[in-house]
Amino acid sequence: MSKATQGKQTAKFKLKKGDTVVVISGKDKGKTGTVEKILREDAKIVVEGVGLVKRHNRGLRGQTGRIVEKPAAIAISNVMFYDPKEKKGTRVKREANKDGKNVRISVKSGTTLA
Numbered sequence: 001m002s003k004a005t006q007g008k009q010t011a012k013f014k015l016k017k018g019d020t021v022v023v024i025s026g027k028d029k030g031k032t033g034t035v036e037k038i039l040r041e042d043a044k045i046v047v048e049g050v051g052l053v054k055r056h057n058r059g060l061r062g063q064t065g066r067i068v069e070k071p072a073a074i075a076i077s078n079v080m081f082y083d084p085k086e087k088k089g090t091r092v093k094r095e096a097n098k099d100g101k102n103v104r105i106s107v108k109s110g111t112t113l114a
Contacts, residue, residue: 013038013040013076014092015076019081019082020033020034020035020081021034021047021079021082021089022082022089023047023050023074028051033047033050033071034047035047039073043077044073044075044076045074046071047074050074051072052069052070053070054067055068081113085109085111088108091107092104092105093105093107
């Protein structure tokens with residue numbers, strides 16, 4: 001264990017980059033989007049089109065400045081996996097399949113997830 005990670009624990013989450021999630025609380029409640037980034041140390045997640053903040057950029061070398069909207073990190077507890085079959089949020093569980101590999105399964109519909 002390196003000195004930088006000493007004393008820190010990184011959590012394991014059932015969501016992965018590229019999953020579709022639905023926001024279940026906060027100002028963007030009800031919105032859906034895909035996961036762009038997972039910040040394990042902070043237990044936060046960056047979702048495309050959710051939690052947008054405005055960033056003021058200064059112009060460089062003759063260019064004019066501008067205001068850019070980009071997604072900010074939100075708490076991972078505020079999102080839920082979006083089940084396309086049920087058209088709403090669902091919990092995710094892990095089970096071993098026939099080959100012995102662990103796969104993610106939607107609790108509501110029972111379908112396996114990629």
